[in-house]
Amino acid sequence: MLERDRASEALGITLVSTAGGRAVTTMTVGPQMLNGFDVVHGGLIFALADTAFAVACNEDDSMTLAAGAEISFLRPARLGQVLTATAELRARSGRSGIYDVQVVDETGAVIAEFRGKSRTVHR
Template identity: 55%
Template sequence: MTEATATGDRPTGQANAPSPNRAMMDRDLASAALGMMVERDEPGHAVVSMRVREDMTNGFAITHGGLVFTLADTAFAISCNEDEQITVAGGADITFLKSTHAGQTLTATAIRRIRSGRTGLYDVTVTDETGDTVAEFRGRSITTNRTLPA
């Protein structure tokens, strides 16, 4: 498990093989600032966790929905950037199913459903530390003609 920092290493799922997401995650200051941890980084599959802090809660003392979305979106980004081509979100939807609070740990697990040509469809389930589902996210990806910087 690796913290998403500007200088941290990322697990690759393959011994001694560089992750295509390394450059992307090394520059992802938002995920680092939120304390996200990349637990799995494989083509079409990613797991990212985040401990909810007090400053991540809204006026009702529950985790801000935008931060749950951000966690899911980070796992989505890792799972859909499978090679050197930059892949971005074409759209995403989220359904919030359970509220959480400061001190809890959320985990987003992203899975590729289909990748065809330049587009893809990915599902992300966000759970709490008990395994209860907090949110379901569906992301639609578009692969660009640009490549990831080294």
């Protein structure tokens, strides 16, 4: 799935690892990612977390999509920082799942916390 994800590719998001309901992605903050306050646009932090969430949800041949998601921004990220999103499965029942994603900077400081709800659908 990620090999065909043109949005993540355009943002420079890379997959670090994936296994058993867990995925780690990274993104280096470029100048085109900054908002009018010279901090990373929240939508791009969301996109990084959402990509980790998507990879963690799609560990098999099923097609699993986001049914909903929310994010809390805890501190700003700035130009040149490397952000890492780690997604982990919290619960799954039938076709529904809940995943938590933590986004940190290169020092380990928490930038954002994301919770995604997934739904497996028929292809």
